[in-house]
Amino acid sequence: MTNTDGALASHPRLCLGQGHPAGGSPLPTWSRSAAEVARRAEAYLADSSYDELHATHNAHLGRARRMQGRMLTLVAQWQRTRDARFRDAAVACLDAIDQWEYWSWITWRMNDPRTDAIFDLSYGENSATLAFAYDLLYHDLSPAERERVADIAQRRALGPLIRIFGREAPWWFGKPDTNWNPVCAGGAGLLALAFRDELPEAKRVLELTEESLDPFFRALGETNGGCPEGLGYWNYGMRYAFLYLISSERATGGKHRLLRTDTVRASLSFPLDFCPHGTACSFGDGNHWVPLPAHRAAAEHLGAWEVARVLDDLSADIDLTVDYQNWATAAETVLWAPQPVPADAKPDHGNPPHAEPLVTVYEGLGWARVADRWPSPDFYLSIRGGTTEVPHGHLDLLSFHAVVGDERLIENVTPAEYLDTTFGPRRYELFEMLPQSKNVPLVNGVGIARPARVDPVPVHWASAAGVRLDATSAFGGGRDDEPLLAYGGRLFLMLGSAGALVVDRLELANEGRVESRLHTRARVERTATGARLVGERHRLTVALAASHPFGLTVAATVPTTPGDDATVLRWCGPQELGVDYWSAALLVPGDADTAVELEPGAGGARVSVRIGGQRTRVLLGPGLEVADVSPVPAEEG
Known part of the structure; x- marks a missing residue:
């Protein structure tokens, strides 16, 4: 585990913005993303509807994610153009977040406006938004603005989380099989990294983040990197896990033991194994998936270049004007500035090519x-x-x-x-x-x-x-x-x-x-x-x-x-x-002209298959054990 008690890197110390977005990336996805960021940033300047709550399940979470996308888009365009309109609009996003009486849809339904009534997914996402805004804009904020953002972080996120733990740990804390763990713990951990030296709660929150994530990653090892909640929730949980863990490494200069494992490398391939050609084929509620920039960044960070290559191919087909689950895909791509797969990258033999079934x-x-x-x-x-x-x-x-x-x-x-x-x-x-x-x-x-x-x-x-x-x-x-x-x-x-x-x-x-x-x-x-x-x-x-x-x-x-x-x-x-x-x-x-015949017997069954002019015989035992698979000679057919 990295040591977050020692000196941390100066801002920006988190994972985004380290690739110098003004210089960009030679990947075509980056240039397409930069154009979409420019379009969206201008649209955001003309539209202040970020307080809108849609009539839908967990409306406040949707609002939080849209705000995160807006803020990252404005910051990315500010860094690329140095046009103060975008900086000012990004800072206004943070003030708007503070003005929201309810961060949580759950407490809104309960009519409980206490800031420490819950720390749920919306709190995790809003915490990450505050963290990246403060980190990326640190040198562009006045002292008064820094104090204001620190006050929001303390009053609305880190302080409430510490008080909640003083009563009882939230249900997601340390839970091994839910996206709530990395989203809530990871979002809080990002905010604590950003404010480690300014807010007294930050060190304790970092300790809690590490403690919570540990069983989540141990459980990931028990499933060989697979996610029981499905592809959509792998994307959600692992996005926040990667954002926090890579940020922790960059902030401390160390190697995080939860990130540098064979399990995490295997998990990078899990969505690809159940999404052939970008077609989601998982199970449960969350059977949807698109390649996210954090996934590509983790593959690059860990040198999993075969995964990066596949993600680059799939990302080339994404329509960036469409909001996939409200993720800030274009803005994050610009801020990550992914680099091309090296020409001499060694193949990852964990998922080698096969010409046969x-x-x-x-x-x-x-x-x-x-x-x-x-x-x-x-x-x-x-x-x-x-x-x-x-x-x-x-x-x-x-x-x-x-x-x-x-x-x-x-x-x-x-x-x-x-x-x-x-x-x-x-x-x-x-x-x-x-x-x-x-x-x-x-x-x-x-x-x-x-x-x-x-x-x-x-x-x-x-x-x-x-x-x-x-x-x-x-x-x-x-x-x-x-x-x-x-x-x-x-x-x-x-x-x-x-x-x-x-x-x-x-x-x-x-x-x-x-x-x-x-x-x-x-x-x-x-x-x-x-x-x-x-x-x-x-x-x-x-x-x-x-x-x-x-x-x-x-x-x-x-x-x-x-x-x-x-x-x-x-x-x-x-x-x-x-x-x-x-x-x-x-x-x-x-x-193809196709037929199948099935002949049960005392010892199992014979299945005769015809596909066009080819015939195959499959012999099965009573428990569907395969006893033989063989072509049928033409004279028998």
């Missing part, structure tokens, strides 16, 4: 990705194993996303917005939280139950790769507390570069009904063997088979938010109830 399982987290090749897969699956008991989690074990090229054609249905019920005791009554909205098998109308855990087992056979999941216990009980299933499992198998096979076996404890669901936002065309999903740029052919006379039903979903409809393909068992069901879905990119 590749399966990666994040042990501890339980998520898996299966791709026909890596990087830049033509066909990709992400698969949800792990536990239901995670923040922002859904009842989505066994579910998956399927991406053809750069287009997600099979996806879980997830919330379009947050409502009071999203985080209340009735959360699991919402359609988007339930198995019925996921790409999963259902038994007697229900899916997996809470609490449950399913661990994916990697499968490799010649040119095929995938995962097998035993979810028998995850389906819980049926009537009279009897287990619903005697066996329940799912197999995902990528068949070379041709397509993927998804096989379910559901052996019920008593006679019952089963189905498997697939959700898509593509146009659905029925075919003789199943359906074809027609997207904007790509297509996916789905061939279906089962051990019994199943039927395909295509219907619209019923999401909580109107207008966010998807289409569901229901592969339903027969009217007559049964006990032992096998079903298979063959997923093939494109329009």
Whole structure:
């Protein structure tokens, strides 16, 4: 851990503004960002609507983030142009923050204006805003202005946080699996670094920040760098973690033990593993992601140049005029001034290229990705194993996303917005939280139950790769507390570069009904063997088979938010109830003539696959163990 008791660097000592934004960066993303900063800065001068509160969940957090973006944009343009209009407008932002009676949406709803009633996400973000403003403008502020900003920092953030800890540590303190920890602790830590020598509370806040972040990063090691809350919350939490840790290193001149680890380097790749071609394929509430400047800066800071190269490629396609989650992408890019990947940068062998199917399982987290090749897969699956008991989690074990090229054609249905019920005791009554909205098998109308855990087992056979999941216990009980299933499992198998096979076996404890669901936002065309999903740029052919006379039903979903409809393909068992069901879905990119046949037997099942003129035979054991994957000679076909 770095020593924050010793002498700190002079201002600017935090991570932003160290790259001399007036000189810039040769990267095309920097020049595009500089142009967007100039446009936005002028617009901000003509618009003082930063006090506006939108009628939405956690409105005060949205206001805080918009203000952070405004302030960073104005400061970046001031540093580039030395036009005092932008400096003055940035200082006015800080006065506006102080004038807000409520920083927190939570205490606003409680009608509790005490500044020390809570220290939540809004406090973390506002603290970071004050920290960067003071640090970046330090030499451009008058003594009176510095005193005024220090007073705001002490009165509205650091002082209240110390008083809160004097009563009881906030719930997020030291919590290993929530974005609240790095956002709240990281934001407070940035402010304490900025005011370490001016405010007496700063040293104690730095101690608390370090203590809080330690279990968060230890938990990150237990999931090999994966985030159980999903890609969107990885971006949120790790952004503040990186801002604080890199700032700590720059301020002290030391190396921070939480940053300089194999776990953090592995975590840099986590979003890329579940976002092929920039298409988010994670699970839970936060299935959205864009490359953020702090991610790129951390990769550069740690010399993870392969990650930096991928982020540069993805950033080239971002429309900077769009507000992605209100992040200040353009301003931060200008202030970070990222440098190009060195020509002699050594490849990062932690995520090497593969020309054949590749399966990666994040042990501890339980998520898996299966791709026909890596990087830049033509066909990709992400698969949800792990536990239901995670923040922002859904009842989505066994579910998956399927991406053809750069287009997600099979996806879980997830919330379009947050409502009071999203985080209340009735959360699991919402359609988007339930198995019925996921790409999963259902038994007697229900899916997996809470609490449950399913661990994916990697499968490799010649040119095929995938995962097998035993979810028998995850389906819980049926009537009279009897287990619903005697066996329940799912197999995902990528068949070379041709397509993927998804096989379910559901052996019920008593006679019952089963189905498997697939959700898509593509146009659905029925075919003789199943359906074809027609997207904007790509297509996916789905061939279906089962051990019994199943039927395909295509219907619209019923999401909580109107207008966010998807289409569901229901592969339903027969009217007559049964006990032992096998079903298979063959997923093939494109329009190939495709078919699949399934022949169960006493020792397992034979699955016969036809893709165009090529035939493949897959032999499975009773627990979906792969016994053989082999081409079928033409004379047998």
